[in-house]
Amino acid sequence: VFIGAVRIYHDDLWGLVQFMQRDFLIARPTITYSVRGSEVTKYLEDFQSEASTLGKIRRFKLVIQEPEAYGINKVVVLDLNPFGANELRVQGINESWVTGKSEVTARMLRKYQNGLVTFYKKFGLALNQLIFLAMLVVIPAIPSLWKRAAFVVAIIIILYTLLGIYQRLIPSTTLYLSSKDPNWLEKLWPTVLPWIVAFTATIASGLILKWLT
Numbered sequence: 001v002f003i004g005a006v007r008i009y010h011d012d013l014w015g016l017v018q019f020m021q022r023d024f025l026i027a028r029p030t031i032t033y034s035v036r037g038s039e040v041t042k043y044l045e046d047f048q049s050e051a052s053t054l055g056k057i058r059r060f061k062l063v064i065q066e067p068e069a070y071g072i073n074k075v076v077v078l079d080l081n082p083f084g085a086n087e088l089r090v091q092g093i094n095e096s097w098v099t100g101k102s103e104v105t106a107r108m109l110r111k112y113q114n115g116l117v118t119f120y121k122k123f124g125l126a127l128n129q130l131i132f133l134a135m136l137v138v139i140p141a142i143p144s145l146w147k148r149a150a151f152v153v154a155i156i157i158i159l160y161t162l163l164g165i166y167q168r169l170i171p172s173t174t175l176y177l178s179s180k181d182p183n184w185l186e187k188l189w190p191t192v193l194p195w196i197v198a199f200t201a202t203i204a205s206g207l208i209l210k211w212l213t
Contacts, residue, residue, distance in 0.1 A: 001106045003086040004113045005172045010051070012112060013175060017044065020064060020076055020105060023097070027066040027074075034059035034082075051177040058082035058171045068093050076101065078109075080173040131159060131205060138209055147212045154208045158201050165197050 008016070021029060029044040034057060044062075059082055065075040075091040088109065090102040135155045142148045 001088040001090075001102050003080075003088055003106065003109050006080065006086060006109060006112045007114050007174045007176075008112045009176045010178065013177070014048070016108065016112075017062060019108060020062065020078065023101065024064055024066055024074070024076075027064045029062060029064045032059070032061040032063075033057050054177045057175050057177060058173050060173060060175055076105070078105075080175070082171045082173055084172065086172055131155065131162075131201065134205070142209075142212050151208060151212050155205060158204055162197060162201055170197075 017029065021027070030041055031044055031047040032039055032041045033047070033054070034040075035054065039059065060078075060080040062078040063075070064077075065073045068074040070093060072093050073091065074093075075089070077087075077089040079087045079089070088102060088106055090098045090105070092098045092101075132155070135152065139148055139151065142151055
């Protein structure tokens, strides 16, 4: 199941992990997360003991598995990436359990979904395509060849800048592990940034066109 962009606070995270542990008898959950540029994997209890010192993380992978029948493991994996796709994977020999576990867990995760960032992640690249198509439409209005070339170069620079911001500054995942909640600016910034970027790119393109014509 693909999950949109999420923002989860410490108490919600432990409740989510506890919920996902249900139906497992002997499984020992493991957590993979990024710290100081490296990925670290620890058992859940070890991760919990140091979680408050980590502050904010953007890479989180929870794996819970135990042997079932016929040599197949019963598995639940929640894979949250900073700039990739967030996924929930469930495996087992009982189809009804797999379906039910995945649907209920996905529904629970949607409570922590950041709707605006999810929308931008889904349609953000379409914005680049719209800007590119608009460039093709307005090029005939520019009188000289060198001005047309300058306009194309300027738009390509804007598109590459948008792509860089999209990949580096708008995360798919933010987990706040400190017991202290973030301030209002930290909460608002990931939601507002995509629209500031889109508005700025549109205004910049329009100003360049006006200057050249």
